[in-house]
Amino acid sequence: MQKLIIILVLFVTGVMTSQTNYEKSMQKAFELWRGNPVEASNLFERIAKAEPDNWLPSYYAAQINIVSSFGEKDKEKLTARLGKAQDLLNISKSISKDNPEILVMEALLNTAWVAYDGATYGMTLSPKVSALYAQAEQIAPDNPRVVLNKAEWAMGSARFFGQDTAPFCKDVDRAIELFVNFKPETAFHPKWGKNRAEQILESCNK
Secondary structure (H helix, E strand, O other), X not given: OHHHHHHHHHHHHHHHHHHHHHHHHHHHHHHHHHXXXXXXXXXXXXXXXXXXXXOHHHHXXXXXXXXXXXXOOOHHHHHHHHHHHHHHHHHHHHHOOOOHHHHHHHHHHHHHHHHHOHHHXXXXXXXXXXXXXXXXXXXXXXXXXXXXXXXXXXXXXHHHOOOOOHHHHHHHHHHHHHXXXXXXXXXXXXXXXXXXXXXXXHHHOO
């Protein structure tokens, strides 16, 4: 009996230590993100290798590469970043299937290609982006990032075709309401997007 108790204590202590290391590493990666996104991405990747059953580190490493791709003019750099981001998202998807947060991030990855060269990539990738948002909405219709990014994509498409974007402002307004009540599963689960929603809604009201 005493041996069993010792084994249990050692097991619990090991789990707590591992959790503490994970939390410290994640916090450090988020702090690095503010000033050194490349280092932050590298750290998220190292965390992902140490936490093979956790989809979050790969997701954030992918997000950093995707966000930095918008506005990139060098196709070689863009291809490298988005290729790496797709590989990281594939890791996240293998761990957490049908995850709306990952679907939104994959939609943003494809949007980066469209933003780079709409004439070349718009025709092939636009349907894929729309399909990813539709899938995410079906899984999590009240996820604020799903509602916001789907609306922003619709706005971008409307602008491209010279159509009115106003009908989508109500969806942005709804996303803001959803952000107010949204509670992430853990401190490290995605919670980004509220500031972006407020910026878009402000432009809607002008």
